[in-house]
């Protein structure tokens with residue numbers, strides 16, 4: 001690797017946000033380099049998609065590959081209360097009976113590889129096993145990256161059970177580009193480097209999760225449903241996501257104090273304990289066996305206070321991460337990657353890679369993110385019963401389905417929040433700074 005390499009854009013991280021951004025930049029004819037510290041396929045959490053991902057998949061040209069894959073079709077989400085009462089499923093196709101109202105429950109090792117290989121096929125240069133150490137600046141402007149062997153400590157979100165990760169043998173060097181995109185997921189390399197990241201104190205949660213083989217699967221249109229099940233003590237909730245090959249992804253999320261303190265140092269034992277204490281999950285896993293390691297992620301939910309600066313942009317989890325109860329992470333990563341790629345292309349055309357120009361999409365993206373954040377805060381409000389809310393306001397059920405589909409970028413959704421505010425203390429938007 002030489003220090004004179006010059007690209008239009010360097011994308012750090014080859015997850016869904018980085019791969020999307022790189023594919024679209026390459027489609028625009030931009031010389032794009034993706035640096036990914038792992039080697040794909042690799043395990044990653046975040047398997048349940050939202051139907052609105054369809055439009056980005058279409059643009060990326062991966063719909064046929066997804067249709068032909070063995071990923072499970074997801075047509076609904078269902079909630080189970082602490083007492084075990086099941087909500088009516090929120091069927092996406094009931095409001096709009098089209099292909100784009102369904103989506104997939106994916107294995108992220110395969111899905112992420114599909115997207116990254118697609119970026120390559122569209123002309124992006126992808127180097128795996130190359131970790132970026134820091135983003136290089138001249139004054140306030142990002143001008144490239146310093147790369148080095150990938151760090152030994154893995155990202156929590158992509159951690160192997162042992163914490164080990166394959167490392168590159170590249171020696172440290174610098175690569176320059178007109179624009180640097182941080183798509184490093186929860187590593188959030190650049191916003192940590194710039195110290196512009198703030199946790200969401202009310203959503204400081206941890207998660208313990210694993211794959212199980214042989215768990216109960218519903219049939220027909222419910223086969224691919226995501227289940228969100230409260231624990232009986234309401235201290236946490238489970239996801240139950242059917243995947244291919246008779247696997248279900250099961251995870252519990254709760255306050256770190258509840259999940260990790262005074263419970264020994266074996267997260268697998270805590271996960272088994274939580275399953276045993278939750279009849280609605282326990283009965284689904286009778287006879288099932290664990291088919292993966294046990295993974296832990298903590299410190300969920302944070303956001304950077306800027307999305308772009310001179311010569312740099314943040315996309316996906318590198319900008320912000322929201323508690324995964326409604327499965328919005330991949331959608332927001334795809335949208336961020338797509339919006340950023342178009343903004344970068346326009347900025348390069350204009351010869352102006354200022355913060356204002358690169359970050360022009362930030363208000364739209366953060367408004368969508370905020371809609372989801374309000375819904376997440378409402379979910380954790382122990383005083384709020386969604387059942388009671390929808391009995392009082394049946395007119396909002398359609399808006400709820402639209403939110404679960406990921407239809408986040410329209411103000412037609414907002415009346416649900418006007419009324420929800422009467423039932424729950426919804427958060428204010430987090431301000432977005434254009435220039436630090």
Ligand SMILES: Cc1cc2nc3c(=O)[nH]c(=O)nc-3n(C[C@H](O)[C@H](O)[C@H](O)COP(=O)(O)OP(=O)(O)OC[C@H]3O[C@@H](n4cnc5c(N)ncnc54)[C@H](O)[C@@H]3O)c2cc1C
Pocket residue numbers: 012013014015016017018035036037038044045046047048049050130131132133155157158183184185186187189207209251297300315316317318324326327328329330331333
């Ligand atoms: C417990 C949990 C459950 C979740 N469930 C869901 C769900 O059901 N549905 C959903 O949509 N979302 C879910 N999410 C969120 C989802 O996983 C993320 O939002 C999504 O993966 C974000 O994509 P990304 O491309 O921004 O980051 P990532 O997918 O994390 O990709 C980042 C990439 O950057 C690479 N990288 C990191 N640092 C460097 C570096 N220094 N140099 C080079 N490369 C680097 C990493 O190796 C990684 O491949 C969940 C998250 C958690 C924690």
